[in-house]
Every structure is written in structure tokens, then in C-alpha cells.
Amino acid sequence: MLFAQSFTISGKIVNKGSGSLIAGASVFLSNSSFGTTSTSEGTFTLNRLRPGQYTLVVTAVGYAEYNTTVMVNTDINDLRIELEQQPIILREVTISGSSRADWNRNYEMFKKDFIGTDANAKQCVVINPKVLDFTYRKSKQTLVASSDEFLVVENKALGYRVKFLLNAFSSDKIEGTISYQGKRLFEELPGNASQKKKWQAKRDEAYYGSAMHFFRSLYQNKLQQEGFEMRRLVRMTDPARPSAGYILKKLDQFNGTIRRDSFQYWYNIYQSPKYVNQKISSMPWFSNEVLREGPEPGLYVLTFPDYLYVIYKNREETEAFKDIYRPLDMPNYEVSVLTLFNNPPYTIFDSNGIVVGESPLMEGAWSKQRLSELLPVDYVPAQPFKSAK
The missing domain is CATH 3.10.450 (Nuclear Transport Factor 2; Chain: A,)
Incomplete structure (x- = not known):
């Protein structure tokens, strides 16, 4: 029901000093597909917005970038955005x-x-x-x-x-x-229609199993139905393992020399896991064990001790991650590990499945996701989830 709702943001963009209208400014919600430019009267409208927390960004040539956080859970009208002028600095071109x-x-x-x-x-x-x-x-x-x-x-x-x-x-x-x-x-x-159909299929492929898919499933309490499973991971850094910087320094020192045994020795250390005494809980975590109400409607708090071990059962992993622990009896599912940094540990995300607080460190499958698989926060898959298991 929340996803079925849509809202509008509208307003006017003016020069902060003179109050004159600014036409042709770029107005968009960051990380989304919602964007427009201001009219000759300086007005703008963003329609059909999904609920969630966004960063509203306005840019115009000769003006400082403007951005503000907006919580979209109702229409927001008659915004007055004042842009400050700034000198245009030409980029230095180096041709050596x-x-x-x-x-x-x-x-x-x-x-x-x-x-x-x-x-x-x-x-x-x-x-x-x-x-x-x-x-x-x-x-x-x-x-x-x-x-x-x-x-x-x-x-x-x-x-x-x-x-x-x-x-x-x-x-x-x-x-x-x-x-x-x-x-x-x-x-x-x-x-064309054929190309758009292929794009839609590739977008769905990128969405399912992603961090966005996980966070949406988490707050809707649909982890199991959507193919996810959470467990608690306990691990400690191997005290006998040298620092990553020292290992790479040794590899560089012996690379290309006649001391191939020394290079192999340090390469084996480099390939070894940085963690020891790793163990995941025998029972999965449920959503209510890690999820809390956020500071306002539409925001959610994720908190857990140690590390969060997320299994996605609808796809097999194709890459070996040396630092990702895998029990011998577990199938080769995709696995991601989340680490929180706040004290006490938590992160905040919205109803679109996007982290709006300090981002957790992501290891494993989600660490591979780059711009090539990036989707706008307002993305909704065309095809419903189908479990392969």
C-alpha cells in the first residue's frame, strides 16, 4: 500500500541576493529517476514520487549547489529555493x-x-x-x-x-x-519495445538479491519469501597475520626477483583469510530481532551485535571471497556480510531500501555491485519474485 502511493514536490528557484527567477536549473532527487529543469518562471514540479527520504538537489551554472533532505510522505508545495551566486572557475588543462x-x-x-x-x-x-x-x-x-x-x-x-x-x-x-x-x-x-523489454529483464536481474531488495524485504518482514536468510556472524582478526600494508610491501619486494620462494610465501599469506574463529548462529534471525522504528515514519533502524551474515538462496556465488566464511554443509549461495560503525552499532534506511545514515561496510556479494548494476531508488521490478529453491 505504501508503494502504491505517490506524491508531488513543487516550488520556485530564485537568486538569493536579488530574488530574480532562475530558469533552466537542474532539479532532482538524488539516486532516483525523478528530475526536471526549472521553467522560465523559475518553477518546477516533480511528480509521481514514491514515499521515502531523499536528497533534493538543485544546480545551475554560476550558482553554488543546493541540497536538502526531504521526507516524502505527503505533497510538498510552494518550496522557495534560494541559490547563491558563485564565480565560475575555469578548469586548468594540463597537457604534459x-x-x-x-x-x-x-x-x-x-x-x-x-x-x-x-x-x-x-x-x-x-x-x-x-x-x-x-x-x-x-x-x-x-x-x-x-x-x-x-x-x-x-x-x-x-x-x-x-x-x-x-x-x-x-x-x-x-x-x-x-x-x-x-x-x-x-x-x-x-x-524500441524489444530493447526496453531486454533492459527490464536486466534491471530485474540486478535488483533481485541486491542490498536494496534485502532492505525492502527486511522492513516488510518478507525475508524468507524473498529468498533471504540472516544469521549472526562471530569472528576475530587473526593476531598472527601481518597487516595488509606489510604483506603487499613484501610482495612488491620479492616480485620479479630470483627469490620466488619468498614471493610465494607472502602470496600464500595474502591469500589466507584475515579472520579466525569464525562461526554463524545455528538459527536464523527474524526481522524483529534486528529492526527498530526510525526517528520518523518511513525510516527504519537496523542494529545487531558482531556481524550480519546475509544469505541469498536464489543465486549461487561465482566468485571466491577469501574473507567470507562458509560452513562446509552450506550450499554455494550468495553471501554478504554487514559491519556497522556507530556506537552503539546501527544504520538507518528508508522505505525504498536505501541507507540514509552512515553506510555499513559490505563484504561478499554486495561488495561487487558497482555503477554497472546500480538502480534508481524508486525502481520497482516488473516481474514478481520467484524462488528457485
Whole structure:
């Protein structure tokens, strides 16, 4: 019933100093397919909005970006959004050969970590890659990226044009973690009826088993019906295992030398799990054991001790994750592990299945999901869930 409801946001965009109307401003709800531009009178309307918490973003040339959090559970009318003018700073263009080579190398790393390497990623085209700025910190093996314009990616596997304001991106090769912050808008690519049918099937494939699918199933108390199972995971970091940075330093030291036995020794350590004494609970957790009411209607709090072990029984895992524990008697289902960081540990998500608080660390199957499989928060699958088990 909640998903069947739809609401509207409307308002006017003006210059904060003069009060003059601003036409042609981009107005959108971040991470969704809801977007428009302001009219010649500075007005805008976003229709058919699904309930949930969103970030409303407004951008216009010559003005500072505006964003605010909105909870959509009723119509929101007559918003007055004031944009502050800011000077336009021209991007510096560097054309030295070494800088171009460094940029190209960093860009290839970025594409793998941000867009992905799966079959969908091969059908993703970056329209304007030069808006990206990179910094690679060799000592920490960390790639940092950002852009002050929309990064536009056409995902021809899912049929979306994704416009991404990438505020921050970081890929830590030592720890094996990727994090990013930004606002994004999804637009439908043009296509014929046959193409749209294929896109819909690929979108459903990306949705089922995803973190979005899990969170929606969790608050609706439909985990079992939707193919999920939660268990408590207990584990501890192996105290005898050197740090990831030290292991990689040793691999670099012996790589390509005649001391192949030393390289193999450190490679075996690198491939070994970082955790010991791992165990999952014998009984599954139910939704009410980890779910709490949120600070306002439409928001939910997920909290649990140790780690959350999420099994998706409708798909088999195709990749071996050395740090993901698997009992010998468990089928090769997809598994994801969630780690919370707040104290006490919790994260907040909305009715669209999107985390709106501090994001948990995701390991396993969900750690593979990149822009190539990204769906707007308002996505609803075309076909109902069908269990393969």
C-alpha cells in the first residue's frame, strides 16, 4: 500500500541576493529517476514520487549547489529555493605527456572500481571522462577521484543514462575497500519495445538479491519469501597475520626477483583469510530481532551485535571471497556480510531500501555491485519474485 502511493514536490528557484527567477536549473532527487529543469518562471514540479527520504538537489551554472533532505510522505508545495551566486572557475588543462599518462592509468583503475568489470560494465560508456580529477597516493596505494561537473555514464545494459556529481571517491588497494559520495540522477535511454523489454529483464536481474531488495524485504518482514536468510556472524582478526600494508610491501619486494620462494610465501599469506574463529548462529534471525522504528515514519533502524551474515538462496556465488566464511554443509549461495560503525552499532534506511545514515561496510556479494548494476531508488521490478529453491 505504501508503494502504491505517490506524491508531488513543487516550488520556485530564485537568486538569493536579488530574488530574480532562475530558469533552466537542474532539479532532482538524488539516486532516483525523478528530475526536471526549472521553467522560465523559475518553477518546477516533480511528480509521481514514491514515499521515502531523499536528497533534493538543485544546480545551475554560476550558482553554488543546493541540497536538502526531504521526507516524502505527503505533497510538498510552494518550496522557495534560494541559490547563491558563485564565480565560475575555469578548469586548468594540463597537457604534459607524463601527466596524461598518469591520468590515463588512474582512469582505467577508476573505471574498474567505480563502474565494474562484469558483463554490464562492458556496455557502460563514459561520455565526459575529462571532468574527473585524480590523485594516486603510491605509498598508501589509494586512488582518489572527484568532479565538479556531472559525470555522465550511459549504461546500455540497463538502459539508463546516469548523471553523477561525484563529490568524493576513494579506492584503497591495501584494505580492499571502495567508498564514494555524491548525487546522481537516472534518465531513461531511448529504445524500441524489444530493447526496453531486454533492459527490464536486466534491471530485474540486478535488483533481485541486491542490498536494496534485502532492505525492502527486511522492513516488510518478507525475508524468507524473498529468498533471504540472516544469521549472526562471530569472528576475530587473526593476531598472527601481518597487516595488509606489510604483506603487499613484501610482495612488491620479492616480485620479479630470483627469490620466488619468498614471493610465494607472502602470496600464500595474502591469500589466507584475515579472520579466525569464525562461526554463524545455528538459527536464523527474524526481522524483529534486528529492526527498530526510525526517528520518523518511513525510516527504519537496523542494529545487531558482531556481524550480519546475509544469505541469498536464489543465486549461487561465482566468485571466491577469501574473507567470507562458509560452513562446509552450506550450499554455494550468495553471501554478504554487514559491519556497522556507530556506537552503539546501527544504520538507518528508508522505505525504498536505501541507507540514509552512515553506510555499513559490505563484504561478499554486495561488495561487487558497482555503477554497472546500480538502480534508481524508486525502481520497482516488473516481474514478481520467484524462488528457485
